[in-house]
Amino acid sequence: MKYLILIHSNPKSRAVWETLTDEQRYAFGKGHLELSAALAESGELVVSEGLVDPSLAKWVSVRDDKTLTSDGPFAEAKEHLAGFYLVECESYERAVEIAARAPDARYGAVEVRPVLDMSTWDL
Amino acid sequence: MTPSVEDLLRDLAPQVLGALVRRYGGFDTCEDAVQEALLAAALQWPTEGLPDNPRGWLVTVASRRRTELWRNETARRRREENLAAQAAPDPEPAPAVDDTLALFLLCCHPALTGVSQVALTLRAVGGLSTGEIARAFLVPESTVGQRISRAKQRIKASGAEFRMPPSEEFPERVATVLRVLYLIFTEGHTASSGAALNRVDLTTEAIRLTRQLHARLPDDGEVTGLLALMLLTDARRPARTLPNGALVPLAEQDRSRWDAPAITEGKELITTALATTRIGPYQLQAAIAAVHAEAATSEDTDWHEILGLYTLLGSIAPGPMVSLNRIVAHAMVHGPRAALEQLAEAERDPALVGHHRVHAVRAHLLDQAGEHDSAREAYLLAARTTLSLPEQRYLEARARAVVDGGGASGNGGIGGTDRSSGDGMPSTSGRD
Numbered sequence: 001m002k003y004l005i006l007i008h009s010n011p012k013s014r015a016v017w018e019t020l021t022d023e024q025r026y027a028f029g030k031g032h033l034e035l036s037a038a039l040a041e042s043g044e045l046v047v048s049e050g051l052v053d054p055s056l057a058k059w060v061s062v063r064d065d066k067t068l069t070s071d072g073p074f075a076e077a078k079e080h081l082a083g084f085y086l087v088e089c090e091s092y093e094r095a096v097e098i099a100a101r102a103p104d105a106r107y108g109a110v111e112v113r114p115v116l117d118m119s120t121w122d123l
Numbered sequence: 124m125t126p127s128v129e130d131l132l133r134d135l136a137p138q139v140l141g142a143l144v145r146r147y148g149g150f151d152t153c154e155d156a157v158q159e160a161l162l163a164a165a166l167q168w169p170t171e172g173l174p175d176n177p178r179g180w181l182v183t184v185a186s187r188r189r190t191e192l193w194r195n196e197t198a199r200r201r202r203e204e205n206l207a208a209q210a211a212p213d214p215e216p217a218p219a220v221d222d223t224l225a226l227f228l229l230c231c232h233p234a235l236t237g238v239s240q241v242a243l244t245l246r247a248v249g250g251l252s253t254g255e256i257a258r259a260f261l262v263p264e265s266t267v268g269q270r271i272s273r274a275k276q277r278i279k280a281s282g283a284e285f286r287m288p289p290s291e292e293f294p295e296r297v298a299t300v301l302r303v304l305y306l307i308f309t310e311g312h313t314a315s316s317g318a319a320l321n322r323v324d325l326t327t328e329a330i331r332l333t334r335q336l337h338a339r340l341p342d343d344g345e346v347t348g349l350l351a352l353m354l355l356t357d358a359r360r361p362a363r364t365l366p367n368g369a370l371v372p373l374a375e376q377d378r379s380r381w382d383a384p385a386i387t388e389g390k391e392l393i394t395t396a397l398a399t400t401r402i403g404p405y406q407l408q409a410a411i412a413a414v415h416a417e418a419a420t421s422e423d424t425d426w427h428e429i430l431g432l433y434t435l436l437g438s439i440a441p442g443p444m445v446s447l448n449r450i451v452a453h454a455m456v457h458g459p460r461a462a463l464e465q466l467a468e469a470e471r472d473p474a475l476v477g478h479h480r481v482h483a484v485r486a487h488l489l490d491q492a493g494e495h496d497s498a499r500e501a502y503l504l505a506a507r508t509t510l511s512l513p514e515q516r517y518l519e520a521r522a523r524a525v526v527d528g529g530g531a532s533g534n535g536g537i538g539g540t541d542r543s544s545g546d547g548m549p550s551t552s553g554r555d
Binding site (some may be wrong): 001040041042043044045046047088089090114115116117 | 237238239242260262263265266267270273380406510511512515
């Protein structure tokens with residue numbers, strides 16, 4: 001079963017980040033690298049990435065078969081996705097255990113969502 | 124019909140691996156060597172023709188490769204530790220022993236996690252490549268590769284050996300193998316599997332592997348039961364989805380599209396097992412699937428029989444999904460009101476609190492009872508909380524049908540008769 005672990009950035013988490021010392025920030029980054037490495041090693045990591053600032057985002061829409069891109073809206077969004085881990089593991093409990101190892105969980109909260117699957121039963 | 128090279132290779136894979144491990148020991152390196160020999164054969168045989176003795180060819184090539192791998196490893200170790208290399212033993216003629224069963228038991232060793240057991244079984248017994256397994260499970264190849272190498276490390280570390288476990292452990296070890304095979308089967312139970320080219324069909328692979336196990340343990344009732352359950356369930360596959368991928372509930376399936384030979388075989392297997400061996404959960408689930416298969420139309424279904432089988436299943440292997448399925452059968456025999464009362468009772472089980480299947484069953488029972496507004500709400504709640512996309516679409520359609528005044532078809536729509544049902548091991552379906 002696959003789970004997406006979402007790391008959100010919001011005013012509260014950014015305020016916490018401002019209070020961290022350089023050592024703490026270094027440990028934070030290292031914590032993510034170590035978590036990725038440990039999940040790759042255990043065969044549970046599908047993919048993990050961090051995302052750049054949302055001011056660099058493009059919004060894409062198609063109207064009358066024409067692709068339109070725009071840079072906004074971004075200034076209004078107080079919360080944005082900062083990174084994610086897609087993992088495949090044994091149980092929801094295990095996914096929560098993994099999420100708890102994300103350094104962000106120590107300062108704020110990370111979100112865990114099961115991925116919709118294509119499985120069917122006989123109904 | 125002559126089997127394809129691919130089928131032949133997969134059948135030979137466990138035999139060749141068994142021969143190598145017996146000859147040299149060291150499951151880890153032997154397994155890598157067999158993978159490489161299979162790959163070489165897959166490239167050569169289709170163009171150059173089959174060798175006279177395909178098994179012997181594979182054993183020879185794998186042995187050679189194993190020696191190379193072993194030498195590299197020894198040389199590395201010697202450089203690191205300055206140890207004298209031990210001479211590689213000369214190949215001896217492989218004894219005519221079938222090691223497939225020992226291989227099954229080793230790959231499903233209890234020290235391994237479920238996902239590792241699955242990956243290792245498919246590769247070492249099933250002869251699938253890491254890439255094929257990765258595509259089948261929609262994960263990166265590196266993820267599967269890591270699961271396999273980790274599984275091998277664990278096997279090594281746990282001191283597990285390539286031989287039969289003591290007889291007192293045997294039933295439990297076989298039960299683990301069955302759980303792994305059933306997990307592979309249910310993983311393959313996807314709406315998209317028929318359309319997805321270049322993807323191994325895990326359902327078919329699970330049946331093939333279970334057949335191999337059954338051939339080695341013909342008198343084990345649960346092995347027979349699982350094979351029957353898989354055949355009877357898979358027989359419905361052609362009728363289970365529409366070309367657009369939409370689910371067709373059991374009650375509305377076009378039964379003429381069911382695979383008749385598979386049903387016949389499944390029924391024969393389960394009839395023999397029930398008559399000759401000790402009863403178990405897989406046999407009971409297969410028996411339930413057989414009762415469905417026997418009904419020419421959904422109206423002809425013998426729900427009394429199904430209710431009795433679920434009650435028995437609940438007594439030998441209780442579990443939340445068994446309770447739900449029994450309640451659906453209860454509704455078919457005693458009416459939706461009586462079943463709704465039982466549902467309220469069953470819902471106290473912490474494992475079922477807020478579970479989407481409770482909402483789905485309630486929706487269906489309310490629908491049958493004519494309480495359309497409540498039914499619609501329950502269908503939508505179930506749709507919102509299910510983890511399966513096709514099921515979500517089905518439940519949403521059901522909710523719309525209530526609004527349109529369509530109502531329930533008056534049959535066991537959402538009951539669920541096999542998938543994630545009564546084996547008392549909800550974790551095997553991975554989504555309960």
